[in-house]
Amino acid sequence: MSKARLLVVEDDPNLGDILQEYLNMKGYDTTLCRDGEEGWAKFKKDKFELAILDVMMPKKDGFTLGKEIKKVQENLPIIYLTAKNLKEDIIEGLKIGADDYITKPFSMEELLLRIAAILRRTQKSDEIEALKIYNFGEFELHYDEQYIKGPNGDHKLTSKENELIRLLASEVNKLVNRSHALKQIWGDDSYFNARSMDVYLSKIRKILKDDPKVQIITVHGEGFKLVVSG
Secondary structure: OOOOEEEEEOOOHHHHHHHHHHHHHOOOEEEEEOOHHHHHHHHHHOOOOEEEEEOOOOOOOHHHHHHHHHHHOOOOOEEEEEOOOOHHHHHHHHHOOOOEEEEOOOOHHHHHHHHHHHHHHHOOOOOOOOOOEEEEOOEEEEOOOOEEEEOOEEEEOOHHHHHHHHHHHOOOOOOEEHHHHHHHHOOOOOHHHHHHHHHHHHHHHHHHOOOOOEEEEEEOOOEEEEEEOO
């Protein structure tokens, strides 16, 4: 099995070198860039399975680079590194399709766990036979290709949106426990992951407005359900 290729863009030379050395030691093929412009050039040249971007960088910040990457390869998972534990940073990252974020200082073990969790979700497993297409109302989720077909056209999905819709679509008109969804898709049910899921649910609700017979209902204190009427 080939090594997963990671793009790390970090302007702190000490942290960058440590990240590259540690991730390579753990079996990844890691490319290190020192600023956003170098990261963009490398991304266009090579193929990667995941990107780790520092938010505050010279020449081109991490969010700007992330937006440019998503325009070209919408399904590439991105983890943002931020020195500030600000909700505004986290929400901004989620809006542009971040898969995760981690606040400095962080442990290498924590980063490694997050990388492994994301790659498990995004890489197809030969051992698990999942449905390829989920139908509900006037929608058709094409899980493998990460898009949803609706009455007003197709919508490309991020990996988190794709997983969340699949979870809901496999339990139509049934309660999906909030904690279960967080642990299955995000890895744990922490406060910030819960905020992340709320942002994604809001984006999914906008897509589902194309069919008035389909909606996501929140059951306070318990979870939510994908309700299809008629």
